[in-house]
Amino acid sequence: MTGWEYLAALLAALGCMALMDHRWRLFFWDAPRRAAAVLGAGIVLFLLWDLAGIGLGVFERGDSPGMSGIEILPELPIEELFFVTFLCYLTMVLHGLLERFLPARETRP
Numbered sequence: 001m002t003g004w005e006y007l008a009a010l011l012a013a014l015g016c017m018a019l020m021d022h023r024w025r026l027f028f029w030d031a032p033r034r035a036a037a038v039l040g041a042g043i044v045l046f047l048l049w050d051l052a053g054i055g056l057g058v059f060e061r062g063d064s065p066g067m068s069g070i071e072i073l074p075e076l077p078i079e080e081l082f083f084v085t086f087l088c089y090l091t092m093v094l095h096g097l098l099e100r101f102l103p104a105r106e107t108r109p
Helices: 005-024 032-055 078-101
Strands: 071-073
Touching: 005 078, 032 078, 071 078
Parallel strands: none
Antiparallel strands: none
8 A cells, every 4th residue: 555545535536526516517516606615614614623523632643554644733634634525525416416306395385
């Protein structure tokens, strides 16, 4: 292992998500400004969550031969930033898919 496999997998997954988003215009290709704001808010929320967990000693950087070893902050590997981005993007693309392809529910009075 070279130590970059996890980051490469996250980048590949983000790329595939972007292709799916582009194909069906689910999130960024539907409303780019709104999507950037929502994605940014989600990333900030999860990074604050991570920082709180690190500060409380709940979260710590694990040792894995598939990780790059680069840390943004102590105990916060660069892969976490890409994982959080992927998680938020996946959630929004899934929301767009469900909204677009599931039949609308009828509301009962």
